[in-house]
Amino acid sequence: MSLNSSDIEKIAQLAKLNINQDKQADYLKNLGNILQLVDKMQTVDTDKIAPMAHPLDGMQRLRTDEVTEKNQRKVFQEIAPATEAGLYLVPKVIE
Amino acid sequence: MHKKSLTELSEGLKQGQYSSVELTQYFIDRINTYQPTLNALITVTEESALQEAKQADELIKSGDAGDLTGIPIIHKDIFCTKGIKTTCASKMLDNFIAPYSSTVTQNLESAGMVMLGKANMDEFAMGSSNETSYYGAVKNPWQLDKVPGGSSGGSAAAVAAKLAPVSTGTDTGGSIRQPAALCGVTGLKPTYGRISRFGMIAFASSLDQAGTFTSSAEDAAKLLQVMAGFDERDSTSIDKPVPDYSATLNDSVAGLKIGLPKQYFDPGLDPLMAEKIEQALDAYKKMGASIIDIDLPHTDQSIPVYYVVAPAECSSNLSRFDGVRYGYRCQQPKDLDDLYKRSRSEGFGEEVKRRIMIGAYTLSAGYYDAYYIKAQKLRRLISEDFKQAFSKVDVIMGPVTPTTAFNIGEKLDDPVSMYLSDIYTIAVNLAGLPGLSIPAGFIDDMPMGLQLIGNYFEEGKLLNIAHQYQQVTDFHRQTPNL
Incomplete structure (x- = not known):
């Protein structure tokens, strides 16, 4: 599957990354090479094979529905870039 | 003193030959x-190390010391350590x-x-050479213009x-075994789920596994003993009793059936590397083991599968870094x-x-089945290959890397x-199996791994099989001239 510049922009949008104009060609080349490497997968017929999500077919464990963690907001917010009154600050979303 | 193993140092501490403070x-x-030469660490925790050493000395005096009490260790900077900078070698977490x-x-x-500091690594464990670190490349102690391997390059070099x-290190596609091989140390990647992933910064959650770097299998057994076990805070941790790893080190390997996958001896393998592997197998034959040719037919799919699964999970895991x-x-x-x-x-x-981009693409609408699901199906085939093999043999042996450390x-x-240099290590992660790299010789003065x-x-x-080899060889005791 080959990519073009608009694909790179679309993927960057999904990944929430900015790709500078001068890096576009690099990304096109490297991502193209990786996808070419990956395309080898299509040479094997896997129609009747079940996908493997866990090497030991482990299942999600369930626990009783009770509070086990205490609130550590203050500790966690000490390492946040911007907080105020216990809230995380981000640029204005709604005008 | 630095040439002593963990086991020897532990004896020295208990006998009072030196204190943990002195050792630290x-x-x-x-x-x-x-x-300054190697750049193996990102953070050195000198002050807290000496405090921990003091506490260890008190414990030793009181007679309550275990095998690891007072022994210094360096942790890969992917493990969260409370109150101490944990960067994952990224500007993001500087x-x-x-x-x-x-x-x-x-x-x-x-x-x-006693924690001495946090080891350098490839950024977010993505790399095979330790060159992607925000803090600069780590040098291979055997030859400074060579890479130490990655992603746990700092841990191996240290x-x-x-x-x-x-x-300590982590292994997602070979990140313990490959640097262990390139730096000439013993590197263990346990079974997926054996060691808790809690507090280990996630790269590809279905592959990531913590492990050890040591100078012998005997030392690895002691570390694993404490690291292994069920943890309810890790949802993929396996609830299974932890055996006494040191107790079986001296078991005989006579009658051991060693599987040799023909796919691991492909044209990409340096002939000198193949020769060293042959010599190691001869040593095992002398100890009474037999060699059986096995087939892992889907080996050539492991790199394509890995470069779908790992970036997909990376793109999902790293979405948490939002600047908020x-x-x-x-x-x-x-x-x-x-x-x-x-x-x-x-x-x-x-x-x-690059990996986030690949992951975002393969997981995007319309491509998910063709990439991620396809890869997960192939992953089962790769895993089935190993199941077949282990019905015939006790252990599989082969090279860790196609060549020794590159420039x-x-x-x-x-x-x-x-990516292609990880051909012999990746399938083990996809199948979730345990793997070990042990020093088995030198090519042009650079170490290689079995x-x-x-x-x-x-x-x-x-560990038993490795320990027996280390009883009849001394490659693991060689140290670089610095």
């Missing part, structure tokens, strides 16, 4: 001497002081180990250079989208961004050629 100061002095500790580091601390007797709750935040974002995009673009390095800068501009692959939860057997 000794290794800190070595770090201060060699760190200012991150972990608010809690990983289960791995906590267990080792509770066993009385043990090879004896900046600490042992260290912790980590790097860009200056003066003009809106929320700009905050996300610039924080991430400025905070992540090139290789990390710094040699593969950095060509990601695909870097890989041992075991069945699920057979770490004890792997």
Whole structure:
């Protein structure tokens, strides 16, 4: 599957990354090479094979529905870039 | 003193030949001497190390010391350590002081180990050469213009250079075994789920597994003993009793059936490397083991599968870095989208961004089945190959890497050629099996590794098989001239 510049922009949008104009060609080349490497997968017929999500077919464990963690907001917010009154600050979303 | 193994140092401490404070100061002095050359560490925790050593000495005096009490260790900077900078070798986490500790580091601390610092690594564990670190490349102690391997390059280089007797690492596609091989140390990647992933910064959650760097299998057994076990805070942790790994080290390997996968002796393998593997197999034959040819027919699919599964999980895991709750935040974002995009673009390095992009693409609408589901199906076939093999043999052996350490800068501009160097290690992660790399010789004065692959939860057997080899060889005792 080959990519073009608009694909790179679309993927960057999904990944929430900015790709500078001068890096576009690099990304096109490297991502193209990786996808070419990956395309080898299509040479094997896997129609009747079940996908493997866990090497030991482990299942999600369930626990009783009770509070086990205490609130550590203050500790966690000490390492946040911007907080105020216990809230995380981000640029204005709604005008 | 630095040439002593963990086991020997532990004896010395118990017999009062030296204190943990003396031992700790000794290794800190070595770090201060060699760190400028090797760049193996990101953070040195001298002050807290000496405090921990003092506590360990009290424990030793009181007679309550275990095998690990008072022994210095270096942790890969992917493990959260409370109150101490935990960077994952990324600008994104350059200012991150972990608010809690990983289960791995906590267990080792509770066993009385003394943390000397945090090891350099590839950024977010993505790389095979330790060149993608925000803090610069690590040098291979055997030859300074060579890479130490990656992603746990700092951990491997530190043990090879004896900046600490042992260290921790993580292995997602070979990140313990490959640097262990390239630096000439013993590197163990246990079964997926054997060691808790809690507090270990996630790269590809279905592959990531913590493990050890040591100078012998005997030392690895002691570390694994404390690191292994069920942890309810890790949803993929396996609830299974932990055997006594040291108790079986001296078991005989007579009658052992060693599987040799023909796919691991492909044209990409350096003939000199193949020769060294043959010599190691001869040593096992002398001890009464037999060699059986086996087939792992889907080996050539492991790199394509890995480069779908790992980037997909990476793109999902790394979506948490948003410039809001912790980590790097860009200056003066003009809106929320700009905050996300610039924080991430400025905070992540090139290789990390590349993998996030690949993952975002393969998981996007319309491509998910063709890539991720297809890869997960092939993953089952790769895993079935091993199941078949282990019905015939006790252990699989082969090379860890196609060549010894390559030059710094040699593969950095060509990601695909870097990816291809992981051909012999990746399938083990996809299947979730335990793997071990042990020093088995030198090619042009550079160390190489023999890989041992075991069945699920057979770490004890792997360590036993490795220990027996280390009783009749001394490659693991060689140290670089620094």
